[in-house]
Amino acid sequence: MLPTDPTKKLSFKRNISDGDLVIVYEKHDNMKAVKVCEKSVLENRFGIFKHADWIGKPYGCKVSSHKGGFVYLLAPTPELWTLVLSHRTQILYIADISFVVMYLELIPGCVVLESGTGSGSLTTSLSRAIAPTGHVHTFDFHEQRAAAAREDFERTGLSSLVTVGVRDIQGEGFPKDLTGLADAVFLDLPQPWLAIGSAGEMLKPDGVLCSFSPCIEQVQRSSETLASNFTDIRTFEVLLRTYEVREGKMDHCQTEGGTPGSRPCKRKHRTSEGSQWEQEHSGSSIVMARPSGEAKGHTGYLTFARLRCVA
């Protein structure tokens, strides 16, 4: 998933090879992760797709089934992975994830501790941020989940960046051998305050902790515990609003040249094909964005704090 080997940089035109993990895109809300295997086929409502036909094609390509139906084959990214992974627990989504990665100040080379691993949705983005030289140590006390997550990181090619441990973090804290090594700690636990003491021991001075909790009571309790060793305690909620774009007919009074609505055509002036397109649409329509449905509802609160720097 990540270009940790500089010779296989992301921007380099990569072709699909046997054994790759690809994201099969039918629609924006219908995607699936598939391991390419020369002898396999993919069957869906569009027909049967032979993996063998995919090999050698560039990522992003459109491929056809025996019936002429088609899907796109995308290179996996943490964002896509979050949308296709198998939900073994509640997971974090893009809005929370990107904010966490930013606020934890993760950059290549950082060491991050995480608990619980859950379905590994966040872990995937954490590893992207700390690659190629950093490391994510993630812990879940649920043995099966830890094993499933480990398998996933194997599939997504992240296993060299992530170590999954089975451990009761609320009961035992993080392993002592990580003391003082962490640039950041992330907690998604039912009683995070029980792990905060240990998290403080793991962090480097000035390191950042984040705790995700669905309920404000949990936030309250964590904040109280944080107050003894941490500073800059702040709690946020991130919501995401999506807009849809519609092309609407304009009122006649607005159709005279130079309205914003005619702007989409401008780029097309140069080519003959473009001027045709322009004629069809000229002046009569406007592109509008409007919020689609509700903003993504409450997922939880993110509480951040910084380990106090003791002189």
Place this chain on the structure above:
Amino acid sequence: MSTLEQENHSNENRRITWEGCSVLLDINDGDRLVFSRLTAGSIVKIGNKNYPLQPLIGCPFGSLFQVENGANGPCLSRVISTAEVSNDEDKKECDLKDESRDNRALIDNNTAQTLTGDDIEGMRRQGASGNEIVEALIANSATFENKTSFSQEKYRLKKQKKYAPKVLLRRPFARRFLRVDTLSLLLSFANVTAHSDVLVVDMIGGILTGAVAERLGGTGYVCNTYRGDSPSSIEIVRIFNFGDEINKRIVRLPLADLSAPPNADSKDMELLQASGSPVSMEETTVSSKDGRPTTETVASKVHKAAKPGEKASEDAIKLWKENGFSSLIIAAPEVDAWGIVKEPLATCMHNLQVEKMAIGLQITEPWLREYQCNLM
């Protein structure tokens, strides 16, 4: 990965300041944020006094400083934090006994304070520390005793800010800038990671460029492209404290040079400016609520180092023309009211849809709410 490269990575993640590094000074708990470069001669002005920044060199980020009277006048000196913790406990105790007190008997006039400005200057001259002055002010306040502990705390804080300012030493990170929620979403959707080649159109002063470079950690490239022949300013990048390794990865290139066919003479390129660029289709565009972050810079002599934003090398351009970039990010400041921002985005999305140039298109807007719930 060679050991040399590894060293450089850990370098970029240094947790102790060094001479010449950029820092963010948080004065009085976020009252004022000042970007400074730590040099032997640099200073910060708090109130009407100048304080040399020399004592901050070699201290860990996160250290707290207070004003003390040194041999050569007031200076910043590092606070040992254990005292602060016990202070908090004291506070809790008095929280309990304050229920019966309120401020109904308080008279708002200036006679409540018996210490005069001259008295305070006198104390200063005799070497009283800022905290001692604050304590004296409290002791000489006729009304302090009758205030609720909440207002007592407020009074103390107000006096402390004036007479005993605190300076917190911070690392300048991308997240310190405005609209961190939007910025973080851009970096995620654009899949910015080590070894990627990111094309940006940064019209917000370099915040975007710096934030991408931070994630690249001295690998890959962030290439800032622009129309015409004057690159947009990326002045803010200087503040990020990047070492040479990272600065070398920040380059610029006019759009015309990218759009031109590989063998064209670069002199004739201006004409080709508006033609489609061979970049990947993933496009994330965003507006910043306020394109101008409120930063103050303390000028000081600049040390010789790799400058960010040099023109991209011929080799790099050639590779990009062959292989494309891994992502394109465009960031423009909000021009006007709410509706106008989305118009270019809507148009862009519509064109991509109509011309079937991209899939998975979306326009999203993050919404950040902060909760106050720590001081219970």
